Amino acid sequence: MTEKGIRDYFEQTMAADATITPKQRAILQASLDLFAEQGFDHTSTSDIATRAGVAEGTVYRRYKTKNAIREAVVAPIIDNIVPSMAADFSEAELHQSFATLEDFFQAIFSDRLAFVTDNAKELKVVFEMIFFNADSRSALMKRVGPLVVNQIGTVFTDLKQRQLIVDWPNDLIIQTMLSMLVGYFARLVMGFPDTDITRETDFIVMALTKTFTPSAD
Template sequence: MAQETNMQAAFENVMAASGNIPPKQKLVLAASLELFAEQGFANTTTKEIASRAGVAEGTVYKRYKTKDALLAAVLAPYVTEVVPAFVQDFAKQVVNQPYMTLHEMLTTVVTDRIAFIKGNRAVLQVLITEILVRSDLRKQLTPRVLPLLQKNLYAVLDRLKANAELVDWPNDRIAQFMIGTMITELARSIFTDEDLDQAGPVLLAFLEKGLAPK
């Protein structure tokens, strides 16, 4: 999956390739994602979904008995395929690079994630909201994405520590500090419509100071 592909397009590609979902239901799922991203889950009705999909409202309920079931069906491909593919691409192409300084690594990672959020803000609002409140999604997602980040990040951290560029903490603690701080700050920008270009330098300065060697 190419890095430049946005998350909604990736979802649609997964839907197109699936042989287990009837064509009309694929239209329903695609329309649901669009509307949930545009106006939020709570503000979207099944009538609006049916209208956007070009099907009768009964078609929506034929497979998905409730709106919650419909949301679960929309999120499933993200958890099992889309997000892990994007994380793998990010880990290999952005994280696992021959960085020689902490500043270089953090600048590249933060800049890349800001660009990614700009291109996927609406979909990320839906995903992050549900991941924050649903432990089942977190349990499904964590084992799919954490090993990908660890595999590609830890070697970089070891090199930076050897070069006296990084605090000498265990890699899992450094990764937790980096990833948790980035998710929190960038999620804030997503939900408050804060200017991401302003959030970037603050995040970079905070991480660089916190991870600097003693």
């Protein structure tokens, strides 16, 4: 289950939209890069124009405000996170896919860590936005939250029935998984030097498997 980067998705989306000119594309690219490098507030529209190699007015041709640019940058990221969260876990599939708890974590984390790694830049922008903006935050939560809870819930129900996972509240398990993910993201973004994705994945999968495997009794 190789994840394509948001960037690919991003460019696909843009390519699909015939109304987006190459210049607009350059503007969104430059915006993304600069927002990730310096933060939204420290990026001026003039910076964007310069980096994109266009005139300042052009930046405003399609997007009426600087905020609209951020939204245009962030939208595909969100749109890309969502469906991957909403992956269809039909019951038949579950037994096949996740013969063991380790398989489950392996599937989730090899996928998600790769996703985070490939899209650290984009996620940094999203993160900045939701960090100080309660509205963006709740908008995102409203969209992503239920999916996570429902989809993962389905899996958990199955895993619990098969006694492959401990019978602890779902929110606590999800929480732990998200913590590991966020921790990884933090290390990545903060530029920790030795972030070896394979080592990290293997360790996280191993640790979580141990944590959430029901005690033999």
